[in-house]
Amino acid sequence: MKPSIPKGTRDFSPGEMVRRNFIFDTVRNVFQRYGFQQIETPSMENLSTLEGKYGEEGDKLLFRIINSGDPFGGIKEKHADEKISDFGFRISDIAEKGLRYDLTVPFARYVVQHQNEITFPFKRFQIQPVWRADRPQKGRYREFYQCDVDVIGSDSLLNELELIQIIDDVFSQLQIDVTIKINNRKILAGLAEVAGAKDKIIDLTVAIDKLDKIGIEKVKEELAGKGFSSASIGWIEEVLKVKGDHKEMLGILKNHLSSSETGKKGIEEIETIFALNPELKIQNLELDLSLARGLNYYTGAIIEVKVNDKRSTFTSSICGGGRYDDLTGIFGLPNVSGVGISFGADRIYDVLEEINGFPDFSSVSTKILFVNFGEAEANHCLKLVRHLRDDGINAELFPDAVKMKKQMAYADAKKIPYVALIGSEEIKSGEITVRTMGTGEQSKVTMDELLHLLK
RNA sequence: GUGGUUGUAGCUCAGUUGGUUAGAGCAUCAGAUUGUGAUUCUGAGGGUCGUGGGUUCGAGCCCCAUCAUCCACCCCA
Numbered sequence A: 001m002k003p004s005i006p007k008g009t010r011d012f013s014p015g016e017m018v019r020r021n022f023i024f025d026t027v028r029n030v031f032q033r034y035g036f037q038q039i040e041t042p043s044m045e046n047l048s049t050l051e052g053k054y055g056e057e058g059d060k061l062l063f064r065i066i067n068s069g070d071p072f073g074g075i076k077e078k079h080a081d082e083k084i085s086d087f088g089f090r091i092s093d094i095a096e097k098g099l100r101y102d103l104t105v106p107f108a109r110y111v112v113q114h115q116n117e118i119t120f121p122f123k124r125f126q127i128q129p130v131w132r133a134d135r136p137q138k139g140r141y142r143e144f145y146q147c148d149v150d151v152i153g154s155d156s157l158l159n160e161l162e163l164i165q166i167i168d169d170v171f172s173q174l175q176i177d178v179t180i181k182i183n184n185r186k187i188l189a190g191l192a193e194v195a196g197a198k199d200k201i202i203d204l205t206v207a208i209d210k211l212d213k214i215g216i217e218k219v220k221e222e223l224a225g226k227g228f229s230s231a232s233i234g235w236i237e238e239v240l241k242v243k244g245d246h247k248e249m250l251g252i253l254k255n256h257l258s259s260s261e262t263g264k265k266g267i268e269e270i271e272t273i274f275a276l277n278p279e280l281k282i283q284n285l286e287l288d289l290s291l292a293r294g295l296n297y298y299t300g301a302i303i304e305v306k307v308n309d310k311r312s313t314f315t316s317s318i319c320g321g322g323r324y325d326d327l328t329g330i331f332g333l334p335n336v337s338g339v340g341i342s343f344g345a346d347r348i349y350d351v352l353e354e355i356n357g358f359p360d361f362s363s364v365s366t367k368i369l370f371v372n373f374g375e376a377e378a379n380h381c382l383k384l385v386r387h388l389r390d391d392g393i394n395a396e397l398f399p400d401a402v403k404m405k406k407q408m409a410y411a412d413a414k415k416i417p418y419v420a421l422i423g424s425e426e427i428k429s430g431e432i433t434v435r436t437m438g439t440g441e442q443s444k445v446t447m448d449e450l451l452h453l454l455k
Numbered sequence B: 001g002u003g004g005u006u007g008u009a010g011c012u013c014a015g016u017u018g019g020u021u022a023g024a025g026c027a028u029c030a031g032a033u034u035g036u037g038a039u040u041c042u043g044a045g046g047g048u049c050g051u052g053g054g055u056u057c058g059a060g061c062c063c064c065a066u067c068a069u070c071c072a073c074c075c076c077a
Helices: A014-033 A057-062 A102-114 A157-173 A184-196 A198-208 A211-223 A230-240 A246-256 A259-277 A347-355 A375-390 A402-413 A425-427 A445-455
Strands: A044-046 A064-068 A095-099 A122-131 A143-153 A178-184 A285-287 A301-307 A319-324 A338-346 A369-370 A395-397 A418-421 A434-435 A443-445
Touching: A014 A122, A014 A143, A014 A157, A044 A102, A102 A122, A102 A143, A102 A338, A143 A157, A143 A246, A143 A347, A157 A259, A157 A301, A157 A319, A157 A338, A178 A184, A178 A259, A184 A198, A184 A230, A184 A259, A198 A211, A198 A230, A211 A230, A211 A259, A230 A246, A230 A338, A246 A259, A246 A285, A259 A285, A259 A301, A319 A347, A338 A347, A369 A402, A375 A395, A375 A425, A375 A445, A402 A418, A418 A445, A434 A445
Parallel strands: A178 A285, A369 A395, A369 A418
Antiparallel strands: A044 A095, A064 A095, A122 A143, A143 A338, A178 A301, A301 A319, A319 A338, A418 A434, A434 A443
């Protein structure tokens, strides 16, 4: 049998892990700089926690875990009077847990469950894998890591602004050229309201989100297909055509959305963010009215980050988020507003790979390898290795007294820059023969000289 | 869920109108070198050509099915 792993999952080898950790360390450090605290939640949640939070599509993509023991036990009796399906059971009969789909909903659950221990506003971050039963493709995996930062229990737009700064910090540290796009769900709601289709906001957002991809004519067709009147379609087109700087866009929006209280509130929020931005000197922040994407639970700001670098072929977003006013309400804690974003670590990895953006990490592993010549020599080396490690130097002693060629090849494969050779001669003289692998030069040094060389 | 692409050694891929025992490079292992890696030379192992069926005297190549893969749509990080 050929070994394999499930569709859409990956193994991460040592070389990849070093680079993945570079991304995780970068985001973690930035998050902490802004006072966010880390939590973790279980891989699996009760399906009652997950279901219904991600819309119809999202529910289909949940990985469900079949109950342990005999999942079919007692089902016949349960549905004795009822015809259920050809199989005679419901999914809910045999599965009550599922793998988490994102980190935001488990976080909302966490906040409600731990509300008495939490001091609000609560600033938390979370770096963990999530699972989606999607068809894998470029930049899309069934298991991938999200790096979430959220503030819950504060309505202030300063939180949105702080998240924008975090995005700016992370990507400038990773040296990825990005555009930060923002929009506001309330503006979109206002558009739907003024177009007389208040209940069709999801259809509206799904359609105009595709503007970049399929063009205005197709968007109009799709809206017509969803039952929008031709008058309102013409109107929406006029708004979407607005290009130029955010001030001009907001001016035109103000004229059109004057009859919608929600719309006006949305404009005001965006204006506030842009008014504060000059202090922070974030250049790549853009208002994008076609930005409509986002989970169902977003109610205010929507944020999405796209790669600008021409060497990258990524068109999908590498970070996204927004404000959700009542996610905790579903779990019994109403009137708590939250806002957060999620960095897609795996997509960021793929982008860095594409643009050749990873630093050189060859120096981070073992600094020096002690060759093992036999029991007596190895025992002697043990003390020296201990000494080096105590001084913070990554050192290892080869575990087997095999052929030297093999041990040298090991050092070469692991890109270990120095090799120490200690045989009976060196033990007698108390010296260490050090070979510099890059040049092939060898010399005899004392322990102090070796420490100096390696530091 | 829909449409397409590709499946040959651990990896990247050749393989002629269907014709004998399916190849290369890299990687791995061993030796040349009993205290010296990368470089050089020599050798070895590794394949039911994704799987099952069909056509044929004969199939890696043609046909059907199936599974896997990647890409696009949907949706999304």
